[in-house]
Amino acid sequence: MSLRLDGKNALITGGASGIGRATAIRFAQEGANVCVADRQAAAAETVAAEVRKLGRKACAVTVDVSNPAQVQAMVDGAARELGGIDIVLAAAGVSAANYGEGQIQPKFLNELPFEEWRKVLSINLDGVFLTCQAVARKMIEQGRGGRIIAISSGAAKIPLKGSGDYCVSKAGVWMLMKVMALELGRYGITANAIGPGVIDTPMTKDIQASRQLERMIRRTPVGRIGRPEDVANTALFLASEEGSYFSGSILHPDGGVIMQ
C-alpha cells in the first residue's frame, strides 16, 4: 500500500511540541519529509531526529513566527533543505495558559493591557499570516499546487470569558484561511483551518491540573479530552489526496464539544 504523503515536503511551525510535534511524526510515518520550525531550538532538533529515524529527510529551524525576516528565512531554508514545500501546518501559538509563565491568567478585555493583546495577536495571527503568505509565494513559484493548514481553535466560534485576545486571534486565523482559499485556488493550493477542542499538550497542562478538567470531560460526548494525534490525523487528512476537495473549511477534532 502506498503512503499517503509519499515524497511530499512539509513545513511545520510549532513543530517542537504538542500538536505540531505529533503532526511532524504522523506526516513522516506517511512518507513526508519535514522541516520542524519552532522558537525552542533544541526541542525542534529532537523532533527532526525522530523524523529522520523514520527514514525521511528532516531539518530544524529556530524561528519567532512574529518576525517577518525570520519567517522568510525559515521558508527559504525549508525549501532549500527539502527541495520545495508542498504542505505547511502553521501550529505555533500561545494562549493565556502558557503565555502567563505557566499560570492561567485570564483577563477580561476591559483589563487587558495593549502589550498583552499585541503579543498574542502577533504570534497567533500575524505569525500565521506571515508563514502562510511566504509559503504561498513559494508554492506559486514552484507551480505544483500545495496545502495550507492552520491551527485555529474551537475558540474561533465560541467566545470565552477572559481569553478575548486568543478567541479573536483564532477567529482571524479561520477567516485568513477562507480568504486564502478563495485567492489561491487558481494555483491548485487549498487552505483550511483546524479548530481543536481541548487537547492534552503542554499548553493545557494548567487546565488539566485544575478542577476544570472534570467539567470539560463531562461536557464531551466522546468522554475524554483530545490527544495530539487526533489533531495530527485531521491535518493528515487535509494534506492527503483524500482531503483534496476541502478548501476554506474548519474541521473540529473536539469529541463533540463545539456543536453545543
Ligand SMILES: NC(=O)c1ccc[n+]([C@@H]2O[C@H](COP(=O)([O-])OP(=O)(O)OC[C@H]3O[C@@H](n4cnc5c(N)ncnc54)[C@H](O)[C@@H]3O)[C@@H](O)[C@H]2O)c1
Ligand atoms: N492544546 C489545545 O487544547 C489547543 C486547542 C485548540 C487550539 N490549539 C492551538 O494548537 C496550536 C499548538 O498548540 P499546542 O497545544 O500543541 O501547544 P504547545 O505549547 O505544546 O506548542 C506550541 C508550540 O509553538 C511554539 N511557539 C510559540 N510561540 C512561538 C513563536 N513566536 N515562534 C515560533 N514558535 C512558537 C512553542 O515553542 C511550542 O513548541 C496552537 O496554535 C494552539 O493555540 C491548542
